[in-house]
Amino acid sequence: MKKYRITLDAGHYADYNPSTVLKGYWESRRMWALCEMLAEELLKYGFEVNKTRTDEEKDLDVEDRGRAARGSDLFVSLHSNACDTESVDYVCVFGAYDDLNGSWELGGRLAAAVSECMGCTGGYVKTRRGRRGEYYGVLRGAREVECPLYYIIEHSFHTNLRASKWLMDDSNLRKLARVEAAVIAAHFGVLYVAGQVKGDVNGNGVLDARDVAMIKRAVLGTLTLNDEQLKIADVDDDGRITAKDYAMAKRAFLGTHKL
Numbered sequence: 386m387k388k389y390r391i392t393l394d395a396g397h398y399a400d401y402n403p404s405t406v407l408k409g410y411w412e413s414r415r416m417w418a419l420c421e422m423l424a425e426e427l428l429k430y431g432f433e434v435n436k437t438r439t440d441e442e443k444d445l446d447v448e449d450r451g452r453a454a455r456g457s458d459l460f461v462s463l464h465s466n467a468c469d470t471e472s473v474d475y476v477c478v479f480g481a482y483d484d485l486n487g488s489w490e491l492g493g494r495l496a497a498a499v500s501e502c503m504g505c506t507g508g509y510v511k512t513r514r515g516r517r518g519e520y521y522g523v524l525r526g527a528r529e530v531e532c533p534l535y536y537i538i539e540h541s542f543h544t545n546l547r548a549s550k551w552l553m554d555d556s557n558l559r560k561l562a563r564v565e566a567a568v569i570a571a572h573f574g575v576l577y578v579a580g581q582v583k584g585d586v587n588g589n590g591v592l593d594a595r596d597v598a599m600i601k602r603a604v605l606g607t608l609t610l611n612d613e614q615l616k617i618a619d620v621d622d623d624g625r626i627t628a629k630d631y632a633m634a635k636r637a638f639l640g641t642h643k644l
């Protein structure tokens with residue numbers, strides 16, 4: 386089966402766009418957290434996940450972030466919105482202005498699912514055309530590198546107290562990540578495969594620090610892995626567990642290398 390590649394973009398960096406109604410809410414921080422969780426959930430389906438940035442504190446030009454979607458099947462930029470009316474509480478997904486590759490279909494499903502998950506008043510697909518094609522730089526960049534489907538998801542409004550409070554809860558973000566991953570997987574016809582993430586020796590669905598530590602111990606001979614774990618730990622697929630597997634798993638965990 387084809388391995389689909391998805392590029393995720395946490396909309397902003399460091400402390401950016403505070404909520405006007407809830408102290409401590411930053412659009413940048415919450416969407417970074419959601420981006421990490423969505424990456425984890427997508428990996429469980431076997432997607433290849435690419436992120437536009439690996440350092441939460443560092444910015445990258447909007448068009449360059451879009452261009453990071455080169456070679457990807459899907460680009461998603463994660464945001465919460467702002468407006469002058471505190472009561473506004475809906476989800477909006479920006480898709481291609483000309484419905485490129487049927488963009489509005491998946492956009493509509495994402496909008497509806499996110500709205501339902503968040504308990505918002507609705508979810509809608511919107512478009513915005515500018516002088517140079519897409520109005521938004523991230524979408525313009527993604528289109529430029531011919532990523533077939535690209536979206537901005539506005540997870541309601543951080544000018545709304547209910548939505549801001551909801552997004553401040555990590556367990557809600559996890560639900561959101563699962564819902565978004567499920568909609569994306571359904572679109573690509575990908576089924577959930579548990580425990581099949583490369584390097585995920587402890588089988589919790591993600592490659593994390595514990596897995597890296599286990600692979601290191603396996604290489605050193607201080608930990609014995611079962612046959613299934615040996616296959617998963619052998620990230621370079623050469624039939625044995627060596628220092629190279631440890632190095633690759635470590636780099637994958639740090640986000641500097643993709644398995």
Ligand SMILES: [Zn+2]
Nearest residue numbers: 396412464465
């Ligand atoms: Zn934003």
